Each structure stands twice: as structure tokens, then as C-alpha cells.
Amino acid sequence: MTRVVSDLNAMVAGQGGDGSLTVVTLVGNLLAGRGFHLYSTRDVASRIKGGPAAALLRGSIAPRTGIGDTLDVFVAFDTEAIELSGHRVAGNGFVVYDSSGGPLPPGYLGDGVTVVEIPFGRLAVGDLRRELYKNSLAFGVVSRILTFSDTEAASVLEARFSLRPDLVEANLQALAEGFIFADDHGFTHNAGPLRLTDTGHSERILISGNHAAALGCLVAGVRFFAGYPITPATEVLEFMTRHISTYGGVAIQAEDELAAVNMALGASLAGVRSLVATSGPGISLMQEGIGHAGATELPLVIIDAQRAGPSTGMPTKSEQSDIGMLVHGGNGDFPRIVLAPGNPTDAFELAVTATNLAQQIQGPVYLMLDQAVSQDSTTVPPFNVSNIEINHGHRLTQEQLDTLNEYRRYAITNDGPSPLAVPGMAGGMGLVTGNEHDEWGKVSTDPTNRVAMMDKRARKIETVAESLPKGHRFGDPSAPIGILGIGMESGVMQEAVEQLAATGLPIAGLQPRTIWPVPHETLAFLTSKERVYVIEHNHEGQLAQILASVRQDCATVTSILKYDGVPFTPRELAARIAEKETAT
């Protein structure tokens, strides 16, 4: 009997280097062909090869940014995979187990789970002379379980290896062997146990937050990038290295993060839109430079792909524990803006906004991601580049500068930023310094000047505050209970709210996209609810603390925290909320 599915969760797990990602990519291509939205993530150790590694895929007719509660299909390449993740398989799920290393370990799977045991690895080595072909064998079985035609599976495989024609034939042979094993287990052609709802094809791209953010910065005119390799931000460095020179820009792999941020400051000084990207440890090293951007009033965009800290922490695991550092870090008081996307569309849009905002406030703007938002891939509508606007802020043209009787780099203005000339412009010579300075840029400790300069810099934020990006709402807006979270919590919060609504507990949701300054919208949300659950991946409730710091009567805020490096599942989050509600 065939079960029709509209939300499919699949996982392929083995050892790093097994090629788990390949199978997931192939299945993803099959699902995308049927118009399914995709979300894919990896669960890996910080090493090139070896260690337990898994790739997960969700295909659904509703857009989702998170893996579901249970797995419908699980391909396990070794016993360890079963031991680690067998409990996640749905009661009516399917397990395709590679028995090359031994029989299925008992006790990890539910009674209703259908198990297919095939020694893929041994067969691949024996018949095809290459162990990696086990992926195509397994893909053949999975495509039959999902009732895709053999032709569809073969064409997806051929497309995958279009750049390696030498590998196509052997992989097709492996796929054909997979079909034979499927036949042996009763998964005959076009008559598998699962079948996808057909939703019709839609125009979509599959992209990660890192790539989307890098693309947004490029489109908004970033022409200088400096970075240092660090998980999980390295994709931004790779993207910029690959694309920026096409547009007359420069990307530099610096000797460390200290050099990277100062190179970007130097490029910004020369009038070029500049970007750095790193993770928490790199932000720690860049703190002095970011404060310097604040004091010298140089535009700078900083992408932080947060990972589990403190110190080196867990480089491949997601966390949201840099929030306090971004909002308050650095010596002294200086204005900064922190934006936080929750999916690739957000990442693209907020990257454009951040790049313009840096020019408008002539200072540092953070784009705060977390590992999940940074590295997980999601299908979204293709980005629209026809309506991008470039905001030059107070940057002067030579013609404008020529009309001025005098130019003061740090002229006191009503709105904060000063008119800006850059090296090469006649008559715009100025002194730029991180020492407190007068309007000309000369070092000054005069108390009156000091206060005027601090206030001038602070005004820059007040001026743009009302125009900062609004958040996303979900759930029941009239509900007395609220839920608030950012980044990786965005998708899972929405699903948990749907689950709780089905149990009769309506909740109003807000995913703020401007974190600092705390926007009026966030404060109004907190004020309008009887109680608000703030969902975070950290130990100290950093976001809740920041909210409390700007709104003293925050007694109704309850933190729900997780810091084990693993994202919430919707069911898990719903249970945590239900538990708190019961105790209320």
C-alpha cells in the first residue's frame, strides 16, 4: 500500500568522507523536481574525514527552515549511525542499512519500522571497485521507496555527475544494481511504499545563509573583502574570492583576523564598501578594530556566523552566544547596529540593508547569523536584483565638495554623520583617528568637545532607528502569550506554534530582524503580551538580558534555552513551552 506524503524527512549517516551528502543532494533534486520546498543540513565533526557524519533533508509542500520531528527515510552506512540516530526514525519509517560492517544492532528502531539490509559497501568494492559507489546503490533503493521512476533517478544522477563524465557510467551501473535490490525487497518500479504529493514545479534556488549574505553584500556594492578561514563563516570568504574580481573588487585572505578587520578599515577609508566575515573567535580578535570603526566613523559590515563557544568551543555546532558581544563588545561606547536573518531570503535582504546602513551611519553594522542559518541550505524564490537601491549616505561627490568653503571630516551635524570626502578628492583632506578628536580630526581631550562628539556619534543611530528592518510575525497575533526568537529558532518556532495551536494553545510569534538598537516593534510586542517566551541557543539568555536592559519591567519574559549544539525539533520546543504553561 502506498502512503502519500507532503512532508518528508530523510537522513543519510555514516563516517565523514562516506558521501552522505551526495545521497541527500540526489534525493533533494528528485524532490525539487516535484515542486517540494527543501531544507538541508549537516551534522559533522570538525575534521576532514572520519567521525560520525550525517546529512539531513526535509522536503515539504510548506516552506520549512528546520528538520522535522521524525525521520521517514534513514540510510545508515554503519552500526554507529543506527546507534546514534535510530531513535529518530518514525514508527512507520524506512531504514536502509549497509550491513557490510555487521548486522543491524537490535533495540534502536521501533517495531513498525521497515528495514532493508544490503551490504552496499562490500558490493561496491567487490563489483564496482570503488566504495563510494555505495551511495548510488543506496540512492537506487531510496528512489524506489519514494516511487520515483527509474528514469527520473537516472537523470538526476547524470546531472549530478555532469562535470565528471568519467564517473557517470559506473554510477549508473551502481544505480541499476540498487534497483535490483529494491526489486528483491518488494519495492518494485513505480510501486513504492511512499509517494509524494505533486505540487507542480516552482522557480526556486537552493542556497545557504552564508552564500545569500555574501551575495547581498556584493549586490549592494561591496568591493573589498578581507577574511581569515574559520568555520562556519568560510563560505563567505570563498564566495568573495570567487566573484568579487569580476566586479573590479578585491578579496584578501589575511594572516589573521586583526589584519582582516584593519585591511577592511583601510579600504573603507579609501571609500570602498568593505566587508569582513568571521565567527565568534574571530569577532573576539576583531573587537578593537570594530571599535575603531565606531570611533573613526568608518563604514564597515561584519558578518558573524556564530558557533558554540566559549573559546574554540564546538566549531561545527550552532549557537547564539555572541549576541552580548556584538551588542556591547569593545572598549568604550560606540554606536553599532546588529541585524539577524532567519533564512536565506532574510540574509540577502539584510545584507543589502546592512551595506547601505554602514554608509548611512559611517560605522559598524553587524549581520549576525548562526551556524544553522549560515550553512544549512533552503529553497527560496530567486532573489530580485531589479529593485536594489544604493544609499550613499553623506558621501560627497567632488562637485558637492567644491561648493563648500571648508571641509571638516567630523563636522557636528543635526543627524549625526558628517559629510564625507575620501582620499583622492581635492579639498577633502582630513585627519582620521581613533583618539577623541575635534571637527578637523585633530586629537582633543577638551571636555566640551568630547561630549559633543560622543553625542554626535550616538545621534547616528537615533536618525536611522525608525527605518531599521522589521521582524516577521507568525501565529495568532491576538493571543495573550508570545514567543520571540531569532536566527535558527525562526522556523522551528513557527512549527512549534502550529503544533501548540492544534492542542488549543494559541501563541503570537515575533522574529525580530533588528536586534540592536532594540526596535519599538519588539518592545511593543513584549508590552502587549501577558508573557513572552524568548527562545535562544545559549546558556545565559543573552537576548532576553538585552531586552530586559532596555525594558525594566520585563518580568513576563521567560527564557527557553538550549546549548547542546543541537537545534530544537518542533515537538521538543512545543513540549518545553507546554511544560512552562502547565506550571504557570
Added chain:
Amino acid sequence: MTATYRPAEPIWCAGCGHFGVEAALTTALADLDIPKQETLILAGIGCSGTIQNNMGTYGYHALHGRVLPTATGSWEANPALTVIAAGGDGDGYAIGMGHLIHTFRRNPSITYIVMNNGIYGLTKGQNSPTRQGTPTLDAVLLGLSVLETTFIARGFTRAPDQLRRLTTAALTHTRQGRGFAFLEVLSPCVTYNDTYPRWETEHIDLDTDDTYNPTDRTSAFATVVKLETEGRIPIGTIYHNPTAEPGTFPNPATANIDPATNADTYTDIIDQYRI
């Protein structure tokens, strides 16, 4: 003409070597007829880190030790500028040493003038990595050991004509896009480490030695090691790579950032993610 800041008066003590460095730089910029608006002087932290205030050009006061990456970024962003980094031995050889090695390696066409006085003057006389009588390092030898280097010189503020010549040669080297010009200047601190008498006797001018070949890296290295082992400080053009060709560089400062005219190729990138 738009009026801008009035150059500052130097803050240095009477007799400070840095006056000589400023004089050489001012003269060299004038001799080469480099417009002030196209000149960017970036300075580190310390007494030497105020030189940019006195020049009337675009000036930048970098974080302590970070003048080289900042200057590299400015030059990469607009290689049409004449980019000059300046600082002291504490700034360049202690907190900033990691960047010096990589700037030698990366070879951007910027001039770096290090005013070496062996101490931290602004904080009242602590030892720097070049303080004689303590374990020291030598940036000239370091530069010679990096095979990418193209221009290494050392001047002495008591030899002002040569210092002006070396400064001019360094600026010419970078303005032609031939690579990084490293110029260390023996610039004594008369208040906390008056090395004038000592350096008068210890310095030895390689420019006047007809047997010295500054285009031969190997013999340059051997000569500097030998002289410094003997307690002498070689000055002059230490190494100059005559085969360093003028480069051509992208200029991000003039890049087209208009979204409309770039829309087609931006869309091409986006299309690579289609599924």
C-alpha cells in the same frame, strides 16, 4: 578651493630624530610633485604616530601595530593613491611584527617608514625589540629572508641627504607599482635613549661602498649579518630588486556598483543556485 585642516606643529622633543624623517618625507613628496590630495599617510601609535598630522595630506591614525594591514587595505582599494605607512619600532616590530612579515610576502606597493629609536618614548622609555643591550631582532635581515621583497633600505637622521634620497627612491618604487618599499630610519629619542653618539660611530654607509651590490640578495644578507655581528649598523640601499616589474592592479574605488548595470551578471550568479 575648499579649505581644510591646518597642519599641526610636531609634538616631538627638541632634537628628536623624527624631525629629520618628516623633513625628508616633506621634501621627497615635493620633489616628486605628488599632490597632497592623492597622498594618504597612515601612522601607528607612539611619538612617530603623529607625523600624519603635520603634513597636510589625507591622514589616518591606525590602531597600535595595525598600520600595515590598514595601509594595505587602502592601497588595494585605490592603488592610484600614494600610500605611506609610518610608525615606530614598538608599533612595527613588537605588537605589529606579524603583519610586517606578511607585508614583505604580499609585496603591496606601499612605503613603510619605521622610525627606530630602540624604545617606547610615549610611555616613557620601556625597551623595544631593537633596544641595544637586550636580545634584539633585525627587520632588515627579516626582509631579506623573504624572497618576495623588492626594496629594503635603512637611513639615519644624521645623514639627511641620504635619507631624503632613500625616501624618494622608496616612494618612486611604490608609485611605479614595483612593490613594497621598506625604509627603517635610525631616529634617536634624545629623551629616553640618546643613541646619537653611539650610532655616529656604529653606522656604516653601504651607498659609498663600491664593492657592495644591493641587487644581490645573497651577498646583501651575508654583508648585513657580518657587519651587525661586528657591532656595526649598515645604512643605505640594502636591497633593491631591479627585476621588479611595475604591476597593474584593479581599482575597487572606481568599480561600478550600480545595481542596474550589473543586474544581468548578478542574476547569472543567482541562477547557479537554481534547483
